[in-house]
Amino acid sequence: MDLNELFARKEELLAVSIEPHDCEPQLQVRTRVVAGGHRHYVKQCQVCGDQRGGPLSKASSVLLLRDNEAPAFDESIGSIRREGMRVWYAELKDVNGKIQEILDPDATRLVAEADRKVDMAKCASARHWTASFRH
Secondary structure, eight states: OOHHHHHHHHHHHHHTOOOOOOOGGGEEEEEEEOGGGOEEEEEEETTTOOEESSOOOHHHHHHHHTTOOOOBOOHHHHHHHHHHHHHHHHHHHHHHHHHHHHHOHHHHHHHHHHHHHHHHHHHHHHHHHHHHTOO
C-alpha cells in the first residue's frame, strides 16, 4: 500500500471506530445465575453485553417482562465485542506503523531496535529467575 492508501484505510478504520454508546435503548431483561445458584433478573445491554444496574426486584421484572420468559444472560455479547475491538485496534496499529515507517524510516528503525532490546532484557530476566529457582 502506498501512503495515500494507508491514510484512506486509517480514515475508514476511524470512521467505524467502536464508540461509546447509550445502553438504555438496548437493554433487555435477562436471567443471571449468581453465586450460590441464585437466579436474578437483570438488564443487559445488547450492544456491549454489560449488565446495567443491580438485580431487579420481583415486581419490576414482572412488569418489564409482561408474562414473557426472560432469556439467559448472554456472556458472548461482551466477548464478541471485545474481540472485534481487539482486531480493529490491531489493524489500526499496523496501519499507523506503516505510515510512520514511510514518513520517518529512521525513527521506525530506532523504535524497533529499542523494542528488540527490551524483549532481549525480558528474556534474560526470565532465564535468570528460572535458573535461580532450580534446585
